[in-house]
Amino acid sequence: MSARRVPLARLARPAARFALAVALACLVGAGLLLATGQSPAQAAVGIFQGAFGSSITTLASLALSTPLILSALSFIFAFRAGVFNAGGQGQFEMGAFAAAWVGFASPFAHLSPWIHVPLVVLGGAVGGALWALPPILWKVAAGMNEILTTLMMSYVASLLNQYLVEDVYRATGVQPGANTQTFPLAAGARFPPLFPQSQVTFMLPLAIAAAVFIAWFYARTVTGYELGMVGTGREVAEGAGLNVRRLMVVAMLGSGALAGMAGAAVTGGVFFADITPFSSNVGFNGILAALLAGNVPLLAPVTGLFFGALQNGGLGLQIFTPISRYIADVLTAGLVMFVSARSLPGEGWRRRPRLPGRSRSHA
Amino acid sequence: MSVTKAQGRPGEEAPLAGPVPELRVEGISKAFGPVRANVDVSFSVRRATIHAVVGENGAGKTTLMRIIYGLYRPDAGTLELGGQPVVFDSPRDALRKGVGMVHQHSLLVKEFTVVDNVLLTLSGGRRPGRREVAERLRRLSDANGLHVDPWTTVGTMSVGARQRTEILAALYHGARLMILDEPTTVLTPQEADRLFDVLAGLRAQGSTLLLVTHKLREVMRVSDEVTVLRRGRVVAQVSTSATDEQELVRMMIGKDVPLEVTRPQAQTATAGSPRLEVRRLCVLDREGVARVQDVSFDVYPGEIVAVTGVEGNGQTELTHALMGLWRPSSGEVRLEGEPVTDWSVDRRRRAGIGYIPEDRMHLGINLLASVRDNLTLGRHRDPPLARRGVRNLRAVDAFVERALAEYQVVAPSAQSPADTLSGGNLQKLLVAREVLRSPRLLIAAQPTQGVDVAAAHFIRSTLVELARQGTSILLVSSDLAEVANLADRAVVLYNGRVSGTLVRAELSETAIGRLAMGLAREEASP
Numbered sequence: 001m002s003a004r005r006v007p008l009a010r011l012a013r014p015a016a017r018f019a020l021a022v023a024l025a026c027l028v029g030a031g032l033l034l035a036t037g038q039s040p041a042q043a044a045v046g047i048f049q050g051a052f053g054s055s056i057t058t059l060a061s062l063a064l065s066t067p068l069i070l071s072a073l074s075f076i077f078a079f080r081a082g083v084f085n086a087g088g089q090g091q092f093e094m095g096a097f098a099a100a101w102v103g104f105a106s107p108f109a110h111l112s113p114w115i116h117v118p119l120v121v122l123g124g125a126v127g128g129a130l131w132a133l134p135p136i137l138w139k140v141a142a143g144m145n146e147i148l149t150t151l152m153m154s155y156v157a158s159l160l161n162q163y164l165v166e167d168v169y170r171a172t173g174v175q176p177g178a179n180t181q182t183f184p185l186a187a188g189a190r191f192p193p194l195f196p197q198s199q200v201t202f203m204l205p206l207a208i209a210a211a212v213f214i215a216w217f218y219a220r221t222v223t224g225y226e227l228g229m230v231g232t233g234r235e236v237a238e239g240a241g242l243n244v245r246r247l248m249v250v251a252m253l254g255s256g257a258l259a260g261m262a263g264a265a266v267t268g269g270v271f272f273a274d275i276t277p278f279s280s281n282v283g284f285n286g287i288l289a290a291l292l293a294g295n296v297p298l299l300a301p302v303t304g305l306f307f308g309a310l311q312n313g314g315l316g317l318q319i320f321t322p323i324s325r326y327i328a329d330v331l332t333a334g335l336v337m338f339v340s341a342r343s344l345p346g347e348g349w350r351r352r353p354r355l356p357g358r359s360r361s362h363a
Numbered sequence: 364m365s366v367t368k369a370q371g372r373p374g375e376e377a378p379l380a381g382p383v384p385e386l387r388v389e390g391i392s393k394a395f396g397p398v399r400a401n402v403d404v405s406f407s408v409r410r411a412t413i414h415a416v417v418g419e420n421g422a423g424k425t426t427l428m429r430i431i432y433g434l435y436r437p438d439a440g441t442l443e444l445g446g447q448p449v450v451f452d453s454p455r456d457a458l459r460k461g462v463g464m465v466h467q468h469s470l471l472v473k474e475f476t477v478v479d480n481v482l483l484t485l486s487g488g489r490r491p492g493r494r495e496v497a498e499r500l501r502r503l504s505d506a507n508g509l510h511v512d513p514w515t516t517v518g519t520m521s522v523g524a525r526q527r528t529e530i531l532a533a534l535y536h537g538a539r540l541m542i543l544d545e546p547t548t549v550l551t552p553q554e555a556d557r558l559f560d561v562l563a564g565l566r567a568q569g570s571t572l573l574l575v576t577h578k579l580r581e582v583m584r585v586s587d588e589v590t591v592l593r594r595g596r597v598v599a600q601v602s603t604s605a606t607d608e609q610e611l612v613r614m615m616i617g618k619d620v621p622l623e624v625t626r627p628q629a630q631t632a633t634a635g636s637p638r639l640e641v642r643r644l645c646v647l648d649r650e651g652v653a654r655v656q657d658v659s660f661d662v663y664p665g666e667i668v669a670v671t672g673v674e675g676n677g678q679t680e681l682t683h684a685l686m687g688l689w690r691p692s693s694g695e696v697r698l699e700g701e702p703v704t705d706w707s708v709d710r711r712r713r714a715g716i717g718y719i720p721e722d723r724m725h726l727g728i729n730l731l732a733s734v735r736d737n738l739t740l741g742r743h744r745d746p747p748l749a750r751r752g753v754r755n756l757r758a759v760d761a762f763v764e765r766a767l768a769e770y771q772v773v774a775p776s777a778q779s780p781a782d783t784l785s786g787g788n789l790q791k792l793l794v795a796r797e798v799l800r801s802p803r804l805l806i807a808a809q810p811t812q813g814v815d816v817a818a819a820h821f822i823r824s825t826l827v828e829l830a831r832q833g834t835s836i837l838l839v840s841s842d843l844a845e846v847a848n849l850a851d852r853a854v855v856l857y858n859g860r861v862s863g864t865l866v867r868a869e870l871s872e873t874a875i876g877r878l879a880m881g882l883a884r885e886e887a888s889p
Contacts, residue, residue, distance in 0.1 A: 220756065222749050229740060233729030239688065239720060240740045241709030 014294030017339065018303065021292070025334030029327055043323050050316010051309035057316065059198035063270065065301075065308030066200070067092070067262035069207040071286020072293060072300040074128075074258035077214055079295050081251035082231035087135065087150025088259040089283025090157030091128035095260025097161055098127025099267040100274035101169070103185030113188040120189050121203075121264045128260020129253045131157060136252035140245040146252070154283065165276040181273040191268040203265040207301065210258065214297040227251055259283065285311075288332065292339050307332075383446045385410040385571040386431070386540055391440035393426055400426035402595040404440070408540070408588075413562055413572045415582040415603070418592035419615055419815040420786050424575050427592070428542050431573070432464040433457030444540070458484070463533025467545045469525040471532075473518035477511060481532050496535075503534045508564050522673075523554040527561060534570075541565070542573045547581060551673055552843065552876035559585050579608040579622075580844070591615055612816055620816050623848050624823045636700065637661035638835040639804055644694030646680045646859075654680035655691070656859045662804065662835045667826065669838045669850035672879040677859035678839050679721060682808045685837070686718050687711045698804065712741060717802030719793050721809040721839070727793045730782035734774045735763045737781050738796050770795035771821065787818030794822050798829060805829065808839040823849060843872040843879075857881040 030040035052058045071088050078085040085091075102108055102123030108116060135149035169182040191201040218224040230237045230247050238244050262282055267274055289307045293299035314328030384407035391404040401423045408414045418424050429435045431442065433451030442449050444461060451457040454464065471480050478497045482490070491499075500513040509527045517525060526546060533541050543562075547555040562572055562585065574586060582589055583603060591599045591614040599614045613619055639662040646655035655677040662668045670678055683689040685696060687708040696704045698714060706714070720726035728737055739759055742748055747758040763777045772791045774784050781789065790810065797805060807826060811819035827849065830836050840846050846853050853865045855878035863878040877883075 220754055222744050222752050222754060225736065225739075225743055225754060229729060229732060229736065232731035235725050236727065236729040236740070239686075239708065239718070239726045241707065241712045243709070 011296060011298060014296045014299055017294060018292055018299070021335055021338035024338045025331050028334040029331045032330060033323070033327065038323055042321050043317060043327055046317040046321040046323060047310070047313030047328065049320055051313035053316065057312060059195055059200050061305070061309040061312040062204060063199035064312055065305040066204045066207055066269070067265045067282045068286055068289050068307050069301050069304030070210065070258050070262035070265060071282050072289035072304050073207070073210055073214055073297060074255045074262065075287045075290040076293070076295050076297055076300060077258060078251045078255035079290065080218055080231050081227035081247060082234055083136070083248055083251045083255070084147045085132065085150055085252060085255045086147045086287070087132065087154045087283070088286050089281065090150070090154030091131045091256045091259035092263045092283045093157045093161045093278055094131040095124040095128035095263030096267045097164055097274045098260065099124035099264035100182050100185065103189035103268065104183040108189070109186055111188060116186065116188045117191060117268070120185070120268050121261060124260040124264025124267065125257040126260065128258070128263060129256040132252045132256025136249050140248055161274065161278070162276045165274055171273065179275040179277070181271065181275045183273065185268065185272045189268065190272050199270050201265070201269040203269055211297050211300050218297070223250065259286070262286070288336055292335060383410070384408055385445060386573070387443040388431070389441045389443070391427065391430060391437045393430060393435060393437050399595050401430070401437070404597050406590045406597055406600045408571055408573060410571050411566050411569050412587040413566055413574055413585055415574045415576060415586035415589045416592065417576060417579065417582055417589060417611060417615060420813055422592040422615070423595040424592055425544070428464070428544060428573070428575055432462050432542055458533070458536045458538065461537060461539040463536060463538030463541045465526060465529040465533065465541060465543045465546060467548060469529060471517045471525060471528060474516070476516050477513045477528050477531070480517060481535055484532065484536070500531060500535060504531055507534065507568065508561055522549045523557060526558065530561065540571045540573065542575065544575045545577070546574070547576070547578060549674065551879045552872050553880060555581070579611050582611065583608055593617065616816055620820050624820065624827055626827060626849060635664065638664050638699055639837065640697040641685070642695040644681070644684060644696065645692045646684045646689065647692045648680065654859050655684065658856070658861055660854045660861070660864070662837055664835055665830050665833050666851045667830050667836045667838055667849050669840055669846040669853040670856060671840055671843065671846045671853050671875060672856040672862070674841045676856045678808070678841070678856060682721065682806055682839055685806060686716070715803035717797040717800055717805040719797050719805070719807040719810050723789060723793055728781050728789050731780055733778050734767070734781055734784070734792065735759065735777040737792060738763050738766055741796065742800060766795045766799055786813050787815040790814045790822065791818055794825060798825060802834060804835045804837065806837045806839065809841065810838070811842065811845060843875050846870070846875060847872055855879055
């Protein structure tokens with residue numbers, strides 16, 4: 001019988017699919033550009049320069065990827081347990097607010113940064129988890145589809161965030177034309193940059209560590225095993241006596257916490273306040289990054305970084321070339337399509353075909 | 364048996380057989396991706412014979428039948444009907460050309476009458492009126508002893524009657540060749556007898572019948588010739604009178620496997636107190652219909668008690684209630700004196716109740732999870748497989764390796780997903796998982812259904828050995844031969860009630876069959 005599986009071998013398949021999907025999406029993008037009389041080569045150069053052209057842009061790509069990685073992990077954590085958390089965006093925003101509040105609220109005012117900063121992160125996690133709680137409770141109590149409820153909660157979150165930022169905690173003395181924001185974070189609450197003049201903070205290594213932890217969690221712990229069994233065979237888990245409801249709640253809370261931490265990363269490391277409107281679609285893009293990673297936690301940092309670079313690159317495209325930055329969105333859409341495909345060219349029939357009809361005594 | 368002389372006994376030279384075979388299958392091959400379901404299959408079926416096709420699960424019987432009745436196109440090979448090469452575009456096309464199929468689970472529309480069901484199958488254009496159809500159906504039914512009233516609603520008919528209706532519908536379309544797929548799995552012995560009478564009658568009228576089955580006893584009783592499939596190929600085509608069950612088994616799986624399990628001295632002394640007591644249990648289904656009514660029985664340590672009857676008479680609901688998956692509406696269940704009626708599944712399992720569910724694909728085995736993860740389910744929290752919430756993967760691997768070897772489970776590797784296992788191996792996996800937990804009471808629901816002969820024998824032997832070691836076993840099974848072989852006592856259900864209980868000395872398929880149909884037991888034991 002086989003020994004313990006090699007982790008690398010298990011990554012190979014989703015990684016290969018990702019690479020293939022990227023290649024195909026690039027083909028589609030290139031085709032589109034050629035059809036409109038533009039140069040794919042120019043676009044490629046522009047994107048690359050925008051993403052990694054200089055140390056400034058590279059750091060910006062890294063900074064952009066941090067919340068994306070956490071957001072992707074958020075989706076993966078729930079998905080592996082069979083819970084489809086489509087509300088990462090709302091949990092992200094509520095986490096951002098909660099983190100900001102811990103940052104500027106008076107009870108926390110004069111704490112040492114060593115305490116305040118972790119509290120901000122914790123605040124983000126709690127905010128995100130709390131926002132994820134109602135949908136999962138509705139699901140276990142009444143069977144409500146969590147895709148719908150989490151999605152709806154995101155809309156509510158957006159408006160709630162707007163209200164909190166513009167009415168309740170609005171900062172005064174803000175320059176006209178800038179985003180409306182809450183009171184700024186206390187000095188001791190702001191995340192110190194890892195590299196001078198960048199927005200890359202300790203949240204990036206933390207995000208990567210979270211990816212490793214989640215991979216370990218699912219593979220090596222009892223709860224992780226149970227969550228995985230619920231994810232792949234809910235009825236079997238019930239028949240075996242697992243407390244499926246409790247497990248689904250755990251999955252969703254963990255997921256919300258991770259999304260909230262993404263919000264904390266943005267609040268504490270980029271804006272030093274909660275702002276509105278949140279123009280980034282971190283929550284939804286995180287889901288895309290998760291899909292690209294084949295829902296494998298260890299690949300989330302890779303796809304998160306890829307995504308961040310792509311977004312940054314898109315901006316660069318706008319600056320350096322006449323090509324519209326929306327080509328980056330086309331690439332993203334292509335990626336999602338190809339990754340979601342059940343089989344790509346070159347993949348044979350992996351599974352035994354299922355013959356229709358009952359499974360009993362059929363040859 | 365009540366086959367009348369006039370219609371010809373099985374094995375006798377069919378009076379209307381001629382030189383040209385009704386069906387000739389030549390070089391048929393069919394593959395689904397890497398799975399080669401049929402490989403170069405060739406055999407011929409003489410007219411006016413009952414021809415059995417046997418083989419294990421996975422041998423290719425169903426695929427072959429689906430090709431013959433037009434659902435699949437073969438990748439290679441030809442079919443000849445009455446000497447003429449034919450190609451079928453669809454089952455409807457096949458029917459028009461004379462090939463009809465009687466399915467294992469009826470495809471008739473339950474809300475319609477027989478007449479309307481047949482009308483459904485007639486193409487547009489010049490359609491005959493209902494009265495005309497009904498008349499023709501009645502004539503055919505009378506001529507063939509089918510006893511089907513064309514105006515009855517299908518939903519009110521018994522399973523046996525529905526089957527005969529499908530035969531009737533095929534006859535209506537002029538089918539000369541009829542394929543019957545595992546027709547007796549849903550019938551009691553008495554109903555099966557009746558079906559065989561009908562088949563003999565059809566044969567006497569010149570119809571050719573292809574009988575797909577895994578019940579070798581029936582093959583010996585009813586068929587004229589047998590074709591044996593193994594792993595997609597034809598292994599033998601023999602005249603039934605020239606072979607026997609043991610030889611058929613040998614041809615089907617390539618080696619000898621005993622047909623029955625030797626049962627040590629049956630547990631007749633119900634000493635001490637019962638391990639399981641079921642008292643007046645009532646279970647309602649989702650729509651509030653009573654599925655189990657007033658059922659009571661006991662199971663003593665070391666006993667194998669069978670709950671049997673035709674499938675669908677409350678066995679499934681009873682097992683679900685006993686396991687805690689469904690709450691009974693009234694009644695009590697006691698495990699060694701302690702009331703467990705309201706206990707959760709988890710609590711029951713921890714108290715030592717093991718469960719091999721009937722629906723192994725959805726309740727028993729997680730098909731997407733690995734073999735390893737499936738085997739450890741239920742013991743994954745406890746030492747030595749885990750300590751303080753962290754799993755010990757080395758211990759898990761060691762445990763899994765031992766279990767797979769001990770239970771002879773064939774799997775590509777412990778890491779492969781469970782759905783790569785064959786049905787027999789999946790079932791052995793399930794059995795291994797449950798038995799290795801040394802349960803005090805094991806509820807085994809349909810444990811050998813759809814399982815190949817060798818694995819079925821292994822599972823039955825395992826159950827017998829487990830009982831010998833003192834475990835109480837509740838065997839829920841509709842395989843009457845299995846029940847007669849293994850059980851110390853049999854509780855027969857009919858419409859959710861206990862129709863009767865038989866002790867070992869009274870156990871026979873016929874006796875069970877009577878109770879399964881709700882008839883009173885015969886006074887003289889068979």
